[in-house]
Amino acid sequence: MLGCLPAQPGTSRMLAALAESALRKVPHLGPRHAPTATSAIHALARLDGDDALAQLARLAVTVTHRGTLKVLDGVLGAKARALGVSREEVAELGVPDYGLTEVGRLVQAVGDSTAELTVTAGKAALSWRNDKGRTVKSPPASVRAGHAEEIAALKGVVKDVGKMLTAQSERLDRLFLAQRSWTYGSWRARYLDHPLLGTLARRLIWLAGDVPCLWAEGVLRDLDGAPVRPGPDADVRLWHPIGRDPAEVLGWRRHLERHEITQPFKQAHREVYLLTEAERAAGGHSARFAGHVLRQHQLHALARARGWRHDLHMAVDGDFPPATRDLPGWGVRAEFWCGPDHRGEGWTPSGAYLHVVTGELRFYPPDAETHHGGFIDPRHTPPLPLTRIPPLVFSEVMRDADLFVGVASVGADPAWRDGGPYGDYWTSYGFGPLPATARTRHDLLSRLLPRLAIADRCFLDDRFLHVRGELRSYKIHLGSGNILMSPNDTYLCIVPKGGSGARVFLPFEGDEVLAVILSKAMMLAADTAIRDPSITAQLR
Structure with missing residues (x-):
């Protein structure tokens, strides 16, 4: 019904919150009620205005439930066609400014006091000054009594900004594999000077043409501090350390540390994974992250959050497909093989194995058939030689696998005193x-x-x-x-x-x-x- 009514302040936020609440996981069972989330998304799609589009774009980054993601993708695809832009541009155009009057700052009079919302280092905070201009911890009693709705609205903006910053940071982190680029004029308007996205973009390193640069003292500057002034049609994209001169990478790391700049995600300090001699000799697979014991539900959540498809391995199944990540822009699909582990604590009441053991990582053409009954089927398409995988793709996929192991491994649990059947593995890891x-x-x-x-x-x-x-x-x-x-x-x-x-x-x-x-x-x-x-x- 809300989707059929004229939009009211807060309606979009409420519908998005309902979708998130409905998708909250019940341990060992799954989402509380996915159809409710779908209904909320369809209601959002019916609403006009930037607020509804912003919430849809945010949900598209944060939601991991496969069925709901499919609905979101269809809704945003329809919005893109209606606006005559690409799906990626909808995600950019849907980022609201939340009333910020400059990058990372909003100043608003409330009664005889002043509220200031600031965004620094990825966090939003609200501060107050009284009628004498003195900073106070909270609005004066007279303001609280006469302007309760305005105060509540500002607190709601702070909460929304925090959620949006997290979602946009994750979206930007995925742009390395999206091969996204912009003209300088478009990028500057959508990122560098955007009141909200600017707080993220100004802490990242960009390639203007092929010149690495970072925002400092009101202008883009190279590693030596010289101003960089690209033309309006110059190509801009995110800088990635792979393929760059080691001295340049180290230089940017030291620059960030010297000026105490906190990037929204690892960029200058990003791990780079190069092919080893063992992987070259193996040809079509990497065993670099094989043999680890992972908590399956934690792996499941991490994989979904990083854009992988992963089905929980159930005790009743005879087929245990790998976790997969489609990279259509590169013409490949990554597969990380995991199998159920029978040595540990068994499975949940719903029949999902608690632990899995990691296997090999392979790359295939997007439409390849690769497994049968949870095992590699030699009759199907062979994996692509690792030497044919673009270095950026190989590095980012391996980085995901390292993340899965580093976070979900039982060896990373400090409370695993005994280790049970995994005692030796826990100690070695x-x-x-x-x-x-x-x-x-x-x-x-x-x-x-x-x-x-x-x-x-x-x-x-x-x-x-x-x-x-x-x-x-x-x-x-x-x-x-x-x-x-x-x-x-x-x-x-x-x-x-x-x-x-x-x-x-x-x-x-x-x-x-x-x-x-x-x-x-x-x-x-x-x-x-x-x-x-x-x-x-x-x-x-």
């Missing part, structure tokens, strides 16, 4: 050689540590951050975040709480493990001040 993501942490920490207050208590070796406390000395593994302590490398279990990451500058968002490692290091350097009994009992 939790304290073994570093994967590419952890090597990036090592590289960054080598430059960040000297700036920290605990620098004189820390040092790095090839796998660990060593911390000297008053009671013990500690080794924090840079891959898993697990801790060994003196004497005898005794395991120390510290389960991080939500939001417990260290409050120090990091040049990119999204690496929670790095934040937790730094938080643990700061806590352990002052181990005599620890009061948590679950930790102090282990230090005795």
Whole structure:
């Protein structure tokens, strides 16, 4: 019914929230009620105006339920045809400015006070000044009494801006594989000078023509600080470290760290995965991430969030298809093979295996038939030689696989004390050689540590951050975040709480493990001040 009525303030936001609520997962069962989400999306599609289009574009990035995504894609495709633009342009044009009068800032009079909404480092915040111009924690009582609706509306904008920033950051991160480019004039209007997207775009490195540049002091500048002034028709695209000179990549990393610029996702510090000699010799498959034990439901959520198709492996199934990611613009499909593991805790009440074991990663033509009964069928299309896969595609797909293992592996769980049937694997993963993501942490920490207050208590070796406390000395593994302590490398279990990451500058968002490692290091350097009994009992 809402879709048939004239749009009211807040209607689009409410319908989008309903869709998200209906898709919220019930453990071991799935979405609460996907048809309700579909109905909310169809109602949004009937509404005119930028607000409804913005919510649809945001949902298209954040929703992972396959059926709902298909509905969203159809709705946005229809909107694109109606507007005479491409599907990608709808996602860009649908980003609202939320009334921001300049990039990342809105100033609004409310009664005799002033509200200021600012967006910095990917977060929106609301502050207040009273009638004397003094900053206060909250609006004065007279403003709260006479302008309750305006205050509520501003709080709603802050919440919406936060959700939209997260969605747009994820969308921008996917543009590396989308081969998206713009003319300079179009890009500047849609990104650099957009009141909301500008807060993300101005922290990213772009290629104007083939010149890498970053926004600084009111103009685009190259690595040496010289202004870059492209013509209106110059080609602009996101910069990616693969294929760039190592000195250039290192230069941008140091620039971000020196000026304390936090990128919305890893770009300058992005891991690059190159073909190994073993992979060249293997021909059509990579076993780099094979043999890991993953929590299946966590893998499922991560895969969907990164644009992969993944069906939960059920105990009643005889067919266990791989996780797949379609890359039609490149003419390939990536497949990451996983199979159910029977050694662990079995399956959920609905019959889904709790754990899977990873296998090989392959690339195929988009329409290839590849498996039968969960196994490679030699009668079907053979995999493409890895040497024929574009380096950017190979690197980004391998990065996804590294993410799946790094987050969903049972070896990354600090509370896995016993390990049960996975004890040997848990130990080898939790304290073994570093994967590419952890090597990036090592590289960054080598430059960040000297700036920290605990620098004189820390040092790095090839796998660990060593911390000297008053009671013990500690080794924090840079891959898993697990801790060994003196004497005898005794395991120390510290389960991080939500939001417990260290409050120090990091040049990119999204690496929670790095934040937790730094938080643990700061806590352990002052181990005599620890009061948590679950930790102090282990230090005795």
